Structures are given as structure tokens and as C-alpha cells.
Amino acid sequence: MTTVKQNLARSAGLADSDTARLDTEILLGHILGRPRTWLYTWPEYELSEAEQVEFDALFERRNNGEPVAHLTGTREFWSLPLKVDPSTLIPRPETELLVETALELCPQETLRALDLGTGTGAIALALASEKPGWRIVAAEKSAEAVALAEENRRALKLDKVQILRSDWFAQIPPQQFDLILSNPPYIDAADPHLEEGDVRFEPRLALVAAREGLADIEWIAQKSIEYLRPAGWLIVEHGWQQAEAVREIFAAAGLNSIESRKDYSGWERLTIGRK
Template identity: 40%
Template sequence: MQSIGENWRRGQAVLAQAGIASARLEARLLLEHVSRCRHVDLLTHPEKLLEAAARTLFDALLARRVTGEPLAYLLGETEFRGRVFQVSPAVLIPRPETEVLIELALDKLRGLTAPRVLDLGTGSGIVAISLALECPAARLVAVDVSPEALSVARSNAGRLAAPVDFRAGDWFAPVAGERFDLIVSNPPYVAGGDLHLALNGLPFEPQLALTDGADGLACIRHIVAGAPAHMQAGGWLLFEHGYDQGEASRNLLTDGAFKATFTHRDLSGIDRVSGASL
């Protein structure tokens, strides 16, 4: 039976050989996950033995990581805006770029009394939950077509005590006849056949949440077309999109009779979120 220190070094070597740049960190996180030990335990008591069952699980997770499966799925959780969210292959892994959408949404909500907010395609629930917790006055409704995704989102909301009304259905169908002060979405926007879909662990993520299978704008067109019937006068629509879709998004909004159309860049200077008011 090997010690946790020996397994840490072994895991690091396995991941490094597979070309994983953060091999030391990832091996540690996986080892902590299977052994329920803390980082300080690895540093102060590396001689502690790793039980056989934990080593078997550790080896299995290493093998999955070597194939490119994202670390977040192996751990079952990831951090976003300082909160830990559960994730599974049923939902996209939260990305820091989506914080742009949340910051813009919070800005539009500032000063409103009990605003109603709709999150379309909520996935793991990171946008709706973050807004519910950071703007307690807001009343959140979150929609997703995937029952599995909604299960993850509801679990996250429960763990984080976020009051969100989750509904199953396709885009605006679950909110027929309702109007909102703000509509937000991080829809599928990768074009079908885009080479990025084969990189960086994306083959393991839900393709329905990544791509429309067409030009990457099909879902955005649907959202822009349907939003006015569900918006209060003066309300805002904000959505995330691809690096090369800013101009197309603004054109769709302008053609849809929206006003104050804009595109906001992320910290890398890439077009990330477009929006407009009604």
C-alpha cells in the first residue's frame, strides 16, 4: 500500500506525461477528492497510507483525465464567482467569461424594485443563482429544456439557498404570457463543425448546450425574435455569444426594433455579450 505522498507524485507524473500543464495541481485535487484529505495533510503527513479503494478510484480518475475529460466533471464541482457549483456532463462547465453577463445584468437591475428576471438555457444555474444571491430584490425564473440540467441547477440553488423558480421547457414556452424587466441567456452559439468543438474537453460537454448545429446564431435569432413579447417596456435583453458574433448580434437586435444596442468585451478584449433595451 502506497502513501498519499507517493500517489501524489505518481499521479503528477501520469498527467504530466499526458501533456497536462497543471499536472501537480490536478493530481493533488484528484487525490484529495478520493482520499477526503486536505492539502495541509498532503504537506504535513505525506507518509499516510492511501486505502486500496481510494487508490483504485484515483487511478480510474487519472485514466479519465488523460483522455481529456474535464477535471470539473471528475471532481463533480467547480468554482464560479467565489461559490462552489456542482456540475455533471449534463451541463456546461462554468467559465469566467460568463461573469461579464452577470456584471452587466446587475448593472441593469440596479435601482429597480422587485424586478423580474428570466434566464434562458440556465444549465447548471450559475447565472440565475448568482443574480438571485447578488440582487436579492430580483425574482428569478430559469428555464432549460434538459431535465438533467435542471436537476443540477435545482441542487445548486438548494445548496446555496438561492430563490429561483426553475421551469422545464424550450426557451419561452414555460413563460407564456409573462413579462420580465430583464432577460439573460448564455445560449448555444458555436457553429456546427467548428474545430473548437473537438478541443479543450468540449467533446465531453453537452453538445446541445454548445452548438445549434448550424451557423451558431440560430438560438440567438430565436431569443431576439421572442424576447419582445416577454419584456416590460424599457426592459433589457442580454446574451453571451462567440468572439466573432458581436456585429451579427447587434444587427439582429437592431432589425428587431430594439434600441441602445451594444456589445461588451471581456477581459481579453473579445466581444462577449450583446444587448439592447425595448
């Protein structure tokens, strides 16, 4: 039999991962149904044959590059446990800046918000967990992602969020929102990073946009003017080199009070504008 300690030591052989030890801990904890801290409390615990076979299979898939979130089927975002699958982007910690910014700009307890390209529902559900009085529409083009976001919404019992299928604004009836926010596709199709890491296993439609990654952001900015109330906010996440171009897009769309915000690494990763 192989112990927890011996299995954790295998992280040294995990290829192409900057977080090999963490990945191994998460997979092992997932198999055993235990928190990561338990692994270090019981390092001599011997896995059963079935547990070892299951861990070996997941470890090998991770070694071949599959994202940990796809292997476990879950990812935490804003302290919420979200189900994930290959139909959507995996929620990333840097997107929590978008949630933080929305809460800063909109302290009111009641408003109407629109989350475009919701994926797992991460952004909309995070906001609803903080502001139970907000009414939030979460739109998504992919039918599979809509079903996933709805499953997450039900599991978290966040009834003020409406998940609907829409290609950006296409299926959203004319109405006014106090806040529109989005983490849209913004990667250039020629970007070599598309062939590296976890993004190899994520849907290209959720990653890549035309015009060097700016086409969807431009469309969202232009149409948002029709859907925002006076003084309503638009918040969009984008690539670390795109801030100046996005500010120009916001200005051309007629937005005001435009500024870009830096993430914790010091990169300008989202831009805000006001109608």
C-alpha cells in the same frame, strides 16, 4: 504506499491538459476531502490503498480527457459550489462577466428576471445570491438539466428562483421581465474545437446552433421584445468572433442601446440591448 508529493508529481504525465498540475491537485484533494493548500502542508501523507485506487481511477479518466468537473461532480461559479453532470455545460469563469454586467445594468433591489437555457442554474443562482429581492425564472429544455438546477437551488436555499422546463420561451406564459439573459448555444456545427478538450464530453445541444452558431441568439432576440418591459435589458453571451453579427441581430429585433462587452482577455464575448 504512495505520498501526496509523489502523486502530485504524476501531473507531468497528464496528457492534453493546459492545467495538468491544477487538475491533479483538485482530484487528489477531492479524494482526500482536503483543500489544495493541505496537499502542500502534508506532502508526505501516505494514501491508503483505497484512496490510491480511487485516485488512480480518476487520474486515468482525466488522462483520457474527461472534464475534472465531471470527475468530482462539482464546479465553483461566482463562489457558489454547484453540482454538475454530463447533462449540462460546465459553468465557466468567463460567464461570470454576464453576471457582473447584469448587476451593473440593474442595481435595483427588486425586479423580475429570466435566465434562458439555465443548465446547472449557475447564472440565475449567482444573481439570486447577490440580489435576494429579485424574482428569477430559470428556463431549461433538458429535463435532466432542470432536475440538476433544482438540486443546486435547493442546496443553496435560493427560494426566489423558479426552475422550469421550457424550450426557450415556449412554455413561459406571456409576462413582462425587467431583465432577460442567456448563455445559449453559439458554436457552428463545423467548428473543429468541438472535438477538443472538455467540450467533447458536454451535450452538443447546449453548444451548437444553426446558421453558423447564430440561430438561437436570433430567436431569443426576436422573442425577447414580447417579454421585456419598456427599458428592460437583454444580455447574451456569444462567441468571440460573433459580436458584430449579434449587434445586427439585436438591432433587427428592435432593441436599442446596443453594445458588446469585452472579457478579461479582451474579446467581445457578450452583447447587451434595451427595449
